[in-house]
Amino acid sequence: MSERQTDPVFDAALPASGETVALSSRIRRRIAPNGGPFTASGTCSYIVGREEVAVIDPGPENADHIAALVAACAGARILAILVTHTHRDHSPGARLLQARTGAPILGCGPHRAARALAEGEFPHLDASADRVHRPDRELHEGETIAGPDWTLEAVETPGHTMNHLAFALREEAALFSGDHVMAWSTSIVAPPDGSMRAYLDSLDKLRTRSETVYWPGHGGPVRDPRRFVRGIATHRRLREASIRARIEAGDRNIRAIVDAIYQGLNPALRGAAALSVFAHLEDLVERGVVRSDGPPQLESTYTPA
CATH class of the missing domain: 1.10.10.10 (Winged helix-like DNA-binding domain superfamily/Winged helix DNA-binding domain)
Incomplete structure (x- = not known):
């Protein structure tokens, strides 16, 4: 989810949903049919690898999208289903994909808030939170999962949600940035589920990393991430x-x-x-x-x- 802005730092060009697109020799993308003002053209699901693959963010509970991901992986074994965070446009599809393939769900832990609710307060994005999500294995900072031609490293980036992870693809100096950094828009940070202080700290953390391209949860790539992240922080x-x-x-x-x-x-x-x-x-x-x-x-x- 995001909060659309009209700042010149953002790129309004949006990739279309409905087809599987090769982004590199290791990365393919298919966008779920859930476009809207908070999701751009839809949630970006990524397939990493060829013979043995990882699927990142299978997206919403949409059987057609999951079937398309399975078809795109035809002939390849799905080693892992990775989830960046527990919003309903990202994580519920992981359970559908697991039911189809038996692959383990890895990545972010269960949904959690940044703080306790104040008296009379309610979780403002409650409808968007996937509170059913329970991974087979929760990944933490620096932990990796690997296939024959790829290695994905967990990078903790709380803020948008407190369990938010990004995944660094070491072989391509690429980062699957989820909803933490997107080229088309800023990411919404909504208490009590999100935290502005944690979000800004996570931006500072990414500025120390060496990835040269980000593949976000919505919209197109971030091509100059250090400069872009600095712009987002500004x-x-x-x-x-x-x-x-x-x-x-x-x-x-x-x-x-x-x-x-x-x-x-x-x-x-x-x-x-x-x-x-x-x-x-x-x-x-x-x-x-x-x-x-x-x-x-x-x-x-x-x-x-």
């Missing part, structure tokens, strides 16, 4: 500065802040924008930069510290 800092400026100017709630800094936004994305502002405010309150009347919530009143 974009977030500018968003935080805008929120602080609105509070200094007298805005006291998230609705007023969204009205001021997201002018012209597609109405369908206002809820996502509010959650993004909320994530920034939660971090600002924790750091003592902003005050709230009680624990930060969507309906809280915010004032300068």
Whole structure:
């Protein structure tokens, strides 16, 4: 899931769903038919390898998409089904694919929140969370799984969800970045499931890595990832500065802040924008930069510290 922006750092060109495309000698991509304002043209499922393969993010619970992935792997043994995180557009398809092939599900652990719910609060993205997901093996930082011509390394990237993983393909200096970094849009960070501080820390972590291309969960590739990740981090800092400026100017709630800094936004994305502002405010309150009347919530009143 994502929060669409109109910043020049993003690439609005979207690959089409409905066909299996070779991206390199080791990587193929098929996009699930679940396109929309939060998923671009759909969830990108990746097949890594040839004779023995890994399938990354089989996507939503869509039997036709799973059948297409099985057909694309024809003649190859599926060694592993890897999942980056537990949103319903990424992980439920893993169980369907396992039922078809018997391959183990590896990768992220069960869905978990960044913090406990405050009194009267509810999980704002509850409908998108796949709370059934239980991998056969949970992968942690630096752990690998390998096939004859590929090695995938787990890279912990919490923030969008707290169990979010990326997978580095060592043989191609490539990173399957899930929803943490995407070329077409910023990733939504929605408390309590997500954490802006964890997200920003994960961006800083990726800036130290050497991959030269990212293959994300939605949209096309990130071709200059170090520069792009730096741009994403700058974009977030500018968003935080805008929120602080609105509070200094007298805005006291998230609705007023969204009205001021997201002018012209597609109405369908206002809820996502509010959650993004909320994530920034939660971090600002924790750091003592902003005050709230009680624990930060969507309906809280915010004032300068």
